Amino acid sequence: MHVTVIAKEPVPGRVKTRLCPPCSPKQAADLAAAALRDTLDAVSAATGATSVRRVLLLDGTPPSWIPNGFDIVGQCGGSLADRLAHGFEALGPGLIIGMETPHAATDLGAALSALADGHDVIGPALDGGYWAIGLGRVDGRVFDSIEMSTSRTGADQMCRLRSLNRRVTVIHQARDIDTFDDVRALAETNGWGRATELAKVLVATIDHAPVGALR
Numbered sequence: 001m002h003v004t005v006i007a008k009e010p011v012p013g014r015v016k017t018r019l020c021p022p023c024s025p026k027q028a029a030d031l032a033a034a035a036l037r038d039t040l041d042a043v044s045a046a047t048g049a050t051s052v053r054r055v056l057l058l059d060g061t062p063p064s065w066i067p068n069g070f071d072i073v074g075q076c077g078g079s080l081a082d083r084l085a086h087g088f089e090a091l092g093p094g095l096i097i098g099m100e101t102p103h104a105a106t107d108l109g110a111a112l113s114a115l116a117d118g119h120d121v122i123g124p125a126l127d128g129g130y131w132a133i134g135l136g137r138v139d140g141r142v143f144d145s146i147e148m149s150t151s152r153t154g155a156d157q158m159c160r161l162r163s164l165n166r167r168v169t170v171i172h173q174a175r176d177i178d179t180f181d182d183v184r185a186l187a188e189t190n191g192w193g194r195a196t197e198l199a200k201v202l203v204a205t206i207d208h209a210p211v212g213a214l215r
Contacts, residue, residue, distance in 0.1 A: 001115060002053040002094035003043050003108060004087060005101075006075070007036050009060025018178050022206045031202065033063070034194035035100035035177060040067055041193075042105035043097075052112065057087045057096065080148040088138045095121060095134035100177045102193055104132065107171040114169035120161050122154070122168060126175040129153040139164065180206075 008015045010033035012025035019028040043054055044067055056066060059075040066072070076086040087096055095111050097104045104123075111121045115136045123132030128151035135142060141164060146157055161168050175182055177195070187199040 001051075001112060002055050002091050003047055003112070004055040004057050004073075004091060004094060004096045005036070005039055005043060005070075005099055006057040006083065006087065006096050007059070007099035008032070009058065009063065010036060011060065014060075016177065019180055019183065022180055023183075023202060027202060031177065031183070031195060031198055032099065034198045035102070037065060038102035038193035038195050039097070039099055039104065040070065042102040043108070044069060046105040046108040050112075053091075053094070055091060057083075057091075059083075081143040081146045084133065085140050085143040088135050088142075089140065092138060093134075093136050095132060097123070097132045098176065100195065101131050101174060102195070103172075103174055103191075107132075111169070111171055119167045119169045121171060122158060122161070123171045124154045124173045126173060127151065127178065128155070129176070130157060131174045131176060132171060133157070137166075139166075142166075 010029045012029040015032040016028035047054055054070045055073055056070045057073050057075055062072050073090060075083045077083045084096060093115060095115060111132065111134055114121050115134050118136040120136055121132065121134030122130050125131045129149060130153065142160060146160060147153065158168065175185060177183060177186060183199045184203055186196055187203045189196060
């Protein structure tokens with residue numbers, strides 16, 4: 001069994017581009033890096049006393065700050081659906097979560113228990129997608145022709161799982177960091193971690209910047 005974080009190397013211009021503007025490419029990349037570090041730390045803390053394999057499924061070069069205990073596996077495929085399918089083919093049954101989901105730690109135990117019982121797992125996102133997907137049994141048809149990053153992705157994925165007669169456990173809904181409204185929402189939470197603190201700084205900086213100063 002594995003818990004895998006799927007991520008892009010946080011390079012300006014390659015990650016969180018929907019934050020630009022009002023963020024600069026560097027600010028967006030810094031936020032992506034902070035969120036990824038928080039997520040990896042949360043997975044480490046939640047799985048430290050278990051035999052679960054920890055994996056970073058990465059598009060790019062591993063940053064020097066990746067914590068010990070994570071296997072680095074390169075992504076394969078073009079679309080996100082392809083990369084998820086290839087990830088499960090390479091890693092076997094387990095859970096793949098997004099790179100800005102440190103809140104995953106609270107649900108990892110329930111997700112892994114469901115997977116051990118042969119269930120699949122899905123964690124819906126506020127925007128209609130999903131932040132977590134777990135397969136108790138690998139089957140390439142799960143992701144075939146699923147359109148990602150739409151308001152129906154989560155519902156379509158759930159329909160696909162059910163059409164394949166798979167048992168599904170739904171874990172809690174979460175909010176991705178895709179737009180600056182998401183950054184504002186993160187800044188207003190009582191959450192912990194690098195990403196929350198950086199979101200507060202970004203909101204304060206951008207809201208008080210002179211017109212044209214961030215171009």
